[in-house]
Amino acid sequence: xxxxxxxxxxxxxxxxxxxxxxxxxxxxxxxxxxxxxxxxxxxxxxxxxxxxxxxxxxxxxxxxxxxxxxxxxxxxxxxxxxxxxxxxxxxxxxxxxxxxxxxxxxxxxxxxxxxxxxxxxxxxxxxxxxxxxxxxxxxxxxxxxxxxxxxxxxxxxxxxxxxxxxxxxxxxxxxxxxxxxxxxxxxxxxxxxxxxxxxxxxxxxxxxxxxxxxxxxxxxxxxxxxxxxxxxxxxxxxxxxxxxxxxxxxxxxxxxxxxxxxxxxxxxxxxxxxxxxxxxxxxxxxxxxxxxxxxxxxxxxxxxxxxxxxxxxxxxxxxxxxxxxxxxxxxxxxxxxxxxxxxxxxxxxxxxxxxxxxxxxx
Numbered sequence: 001x002x003x004x005x006x007x008x009x010x011x012x013x014x015x016x017x018x019x020x021x022x023x024x025x026x027x028x029x030x031x032x033x034x035x036x037x038x039x040x041x042x043x044x045x046x047x048x049x050x051x052x053x054x055x056x057x058x059x060x061x062x063x064x065x066x067x068x069x070x071x072x073x074x075x076x077x078x079x080x081x082x083x084x085x086x087x088x089x090x091x092x093x094x095x096x097x098x099x100x101x102x103x104x105x106x107x108x109x110x111x112x113x114x115x116x117x118x119x120x121x122x123x124x125x126x127x128x129x130x131x132x133x134x135x136x137x138x139x140x141x142x143x144x145x146x147x148x149x150x151x152x153x154x155x156x157x158x159x160x161x162x163x164x165x166x167x168x169x170x171x172x173x174x175x176x177x178x179x180x181x182x183x184x185x186x187x188x189x190x191x192x193x194x195x196x197x198x199x200x201x202x203x204x205x206x207x208x209x210x211x212x213x214x215x216x217x218x219x220x221x222x223x224x225x226x227x228x229x230x231x232x233x234x235x236x237x238x239x240x241x242x243x244x245x246x247x248x249x250x251x252x253x254x255x256x257x258x259x260x261x262x263x264x265x266x267x268x269x270x271x272x273x274x275x276x277x278x279x280x281x282x283x284x285x286x287x288x289x290x291x292x293x294x295x296x297x298x299x300x301x302x303x304x305x306x307x308x309x310x311x312x313x314x315x316x317x318x319x320x321x322x323x324x325x326x327x328x329x330x331x332x333x334x335x336x337x338x339x340x341x342x343x344x345x346x347x348x349x350x351x352x353x354x355x356x357x358x359x360x361x362x
Contacts, residue, residue: 038314040321041358042334043071044351045088050074051350052102055314055321055359058336058348067104068093073118074358077125077145083360084119084128084145092116092130096148099360108148114141118163121145123170129186131161131175140164140175140186155193157184158204163214163267167221172239174224176212180204183212183226183237196242198226198235210235214267218274218292225277225292227265234265234279234290248277248295252284259283259307266309271339272317278337280308280322287311287322287335289342299342305333310357313339323350323357 039061040053048069052062072088080099087093092110097103110116116130128145132138138161139153158177161184166173173186181204182197197204198212211229217239218225225248226235236246250265263283270277276298279288285306289299303324310323320337332354336346 038359038361040312040334041074041083041356041360042323042332042350042354043074043085043356043358044332044353045070045072045325045355046328046352049351050085050102053334053348055319058334058346062102064102067095067107071095072356073116074356075119075121075128076358076360077121078123079125080360081125082145083358084121085356086116086119086130088115088117088133088355090115090134094119094128094130094143094148096145106148108143108150110141110150114138116141120164120166120173122166127151129155129164129173131157131164133160133162133178135160135179137180140173140184154191155184155186157193157195158182165215165217165224167217167239168219169221172221174215174217174237174239176215176226178211178213178229179208181208181210181212183215183224185239185242194242196237198228198237198244200244213265216268216270216277218270219272220274225268225270227268227279229263229265229282232264234268234277236292246295248290248292250279250281250288250290251297251300252281252286252288254283267311269311269313269320271313278311278313278320280311282307282309284308285324287320287337301335301337301342301344303333303335305335305347307332307355309355312357312359314359315361319345321357321359323354325353325355328353 038055042051068087070087070089073086076083085095091112095107096105115133117133130141140155142151158180160179161177164175175184212226214227224237234248238245266282287301305324305326307325317339322335326332331349
């Protein structure tokens with residue numbers, strides 16, 4: 001015979017199990033990290049606005065002013081609490097936004113001679129390093145992102161430095177400089193700086209031969225892929241031997257719509273298994289996909305909207321997003337590429353001169 005206490009205990013256990021089961025189902029349904037739900041941030045350089053899109057439906061979920069002119073680059077801090085927007089103008093500007101509400105938190109104006117185009121943030125989110133796209137030999141500039149105050153410019157580098165990136169362990173900061181054909185590496189701790197010419201004769205050619213423009217580091221922190229505007233190639237730079245070990249030839253036809261001069265491989269993204277590199281060609285109006293092991297071209301994807309520039313990948317590499325800036329006064333367009341089949345899946349009109357693009361998981 002079952003006692004009353006046993007019945008009560010049984011009922012309590014059943015209730016507890018039901019609660020756990022229901023709660024688990026609820027967590028599965030709302031766990032955005034599990035399902036890869038994310039937002040696309042598109043920077044409209046001409047209008048000074050930021051559009052935010054749901055990454056699956058491509059529905060716009062928010063839009064707001066960038067608070068600074070010519071927004072060009074967006075970077076989340078590693079803690080995900082804030083993100084920062086950098087302007088492509090002289091003097092440079094930095095705007096700080098709350099990542100949850102998209103509310104403007106603060107902004108600052110840099111020295112009048114500094115022309116920033118990208119930002120790399122330390123692991124604790126405390127400091128940001130900005131390159132200088134100015135035509136003369138320059139420096140990497142350090143800012144305290146808590147106070148938005150300038151700290152120093154002690155790291156010398158080349159001329160017209162457009163892009164820089166930390167290794168995943170934050171032991172190295174890698175930058176490339178278009179006008180001096182070189183790569184700068186800052187080593188932490190110690191803050192030592194070395195500059196490595198891309199030329200095989202170990203010189204800085206004048207004028208530049210390759211025009212290194214974008215940098216992306218593989219997931220093993222061993223190789224830096226340097227996209228070069230001239231010559232249609234990506235230089236593969238070994239971060240341990242500190243030399244160029246390979247070149248990937250990127251086919252493109254320059255002088256496309258909206259281009260006034262030579263511009264080819266611009267920015268890149270690397271698949272999570274490091275097997276493929278996705279390269280925007282800017283004046284080639286395309287996305288070229290190459291196999292990293294042997295440089296074989298896997299796809300050359302053309303776009304109707306010209307000036308392909310920003311390229312980002314989602315959490316699992318199943319989607320690749322490309323921003324095409326289009327002609328002045330005409331809306332840019334973001335294309336969605338299947339990361340496996342390498343086919344165009346969708347696209348959406350965005351704002352004016354949409355160079356900058358960022359994907360963030362929510």
